[in-house]
Amino acid sequence: MTAARSGASSGDGVAAGGDAGRGWFPLDAERHRRDAPRYCPGCAAALSLADGGQGLITEYWTGQDRVFVCFCGACGWSGDIVLAARVVGHEAAE
Secondary structure, eight states: OOEEEHHSBBBBOOOOTGGGGGGGGHEEEEEEEEOOOOOOOOOOOOOGGGGGGOOOOEEEEEETTTEEEOOOTTTEEEEEEEEOOOOOOOOOOO
């Protein structure tokens, strides 16, 4: 029996649940829907077509960081929005 079919961990830290045939995808898709940016940082227009927006949002990963590549059709802004577990900043010299 495979790990996904037995309900055990699939090895990547995600336990297979009710949709064992699809593996990690349903949980990852839910995280994307929950965490994806909803509004443009440039003009505050909705990005998602479901919210009446004209934008595009896609997600990729760099190490432990989740990166959302966004485009706003309302103002033309495009850029990356990074969800990071930890952010280290600095104070400007006086």
